[in-house]
Amino acid sequence: MTSKLNTATLLSILVLSLIGGSVSLSDGQKNGMGKRIPIAKGVYRNPIEVPTNGREIADPSVYKYKDRYYLISTQEYPHGGDGFRVWVSTDLVDWKFHRSVPIKGKLNPMMAPDLAYHEGTYYLYWSVDDPNHDPKGIHYGAKYTPKGVDFDPFGPDTRYEIFTYDFLHTKRHNIDGEIFFDRNDIYMFFCGHGGIRYKQLQSLGDSGDGPVHQLTSCVVDGIDIKPGEPGNNGWTEAPAIFLLDGYYHMTYSGVHFLRNDYQIHSARGRSIESIKPYKPNPLIIHTEGDVNGMGNNNWIMGPDLKTRYTTYHAKLGEGVFNPATQTGFMRKLMLDRYEVAPEDGIITAAPTLTNQPVPDPVGWSADLASVPSNMAFAAEGKAGITALDGAVKISTTKSGIGRLLAKKPSAADFVVEGHVKGTGLWRESPPSRIGITAAGGTIKLALGFPTNPADSTTPATLQYYIEGKGWTDTGIKDVKFFHAWHKLKIDKNGNTVRFYYDDRFVEEDVIYSSDGGKLGYFVENAEADLSWIGFSNY
Structure with missing residues (x-):
């Protein structure tokens, strides 16, 4: 078995495959002298080369900040030093x-890092996987x-400064932690x-003493680690979860990262506790050739704010010695598109090993490092604009x-994303609001402040506006209006409008x-x- 694509929407996969095969040159091809041929402009091929100075990219985690992406990954001991490596794209x-990036506190090896932002922090x-640390896999946290x-x-x-050495309070082997915000x-x-x-x-600073739950149907089971050796006892790792169209979608990995058939499965549910596989698995697998053993994916929105991507790692080759893990392979970064369909859930052609188009850039943007020339300021009543060092x-x-x-x-159909931080308000009517406006003012998303708040620490509310319906409270509680940046996003496609807050x-x-x-x-x-603010049209 080389690959398996689980989808009932054949057209989507055919389109992706045709795009991927439209260019012949590849950074994976060699000429007669054994030298790399430069890849054609505007395309890429998996696995993606990241400048690592001979180290691997394992358990990749990608975070979007304004118009750029940051990549962090597992850091091998002792190469983590007193900080961790970050790449940008x-x-x-x-x-x-x-x-x-330095971390204050005992670092140890860093395995499968995950970054989350909440209310200004x-x-x-x-x-960790440290022979001197018992039990292994305790979650560290830094802020x-x-x-x-x-x-x-x-x-x-x-x-960053470490604030905990046992975030989950379980005293058990816990790795691959993924933070998920559910309203x-x-x-x-x-x-x-x-x-x-x-x-x-x-x-996010204290997990508390609440119970640990398990999704027993979300398991990769029944396969031996090596022929003739006991199975993996249902060992499953690397969960990645998102909410869309009323479904909680989750992927997870197994059997074992050393195997060629390390694979990614998918599941979904109308509630977190009901998440389970809903179609044949695996979702992503490739067992033969120089690129195999795929797992540990996460989800990220593309630069155009509307195309969905997954990043994951793959095992590259046999006999490629990795000095950090003392193994005969290196793990490399992979990138592929995916879609979400109402009936079929997650649809992807991954893993792609042919040429793929480089992700499209955002259609329009302004960085607001100063008052931008591609935007116009208008005042109603008394209002003014000033340039700061890096914002307005x-x-x-x-x-x-x-x-x-x-x-x-x-x-008419678009997606817009911007960043706001409240710094002051008038505590009298009308209510104070800051946010993004779109479609000529017919759609808005804002941090709203009630009339006559008790004081400046009173939480704001997250509200949206649609012409003809007025302002609606989203029910998101305890939004800090002051001293915290917030990412706001409006996605309008057809008659459907989706609103996002801090991703x-x-x-x-x-x-x-x-x-x-x-x-x-x-x-x-x-x-x-x-x-920074940007938008793209559909």
């Missing part, structure tokens, strides 16, 4: 070494709170014998409205007429800092 294909989790207008998780002054609840999913386990967290600020007086809109209008899906609604139009930021009866 704008297109998910061309990766450059960014920096080694970044949280980094990983597990970093940016100051000022810079909220880069891996900026030049970033330094107002936070979970960590992680490995387990007999299926993926998960725990609802008290907070809009300030209004009572009842004032300031708008910073793209000069280029969107089409978490929060609401879906219907709009019956919209012709596109101007989009950008608005600030009502408040003061706010604004950063």
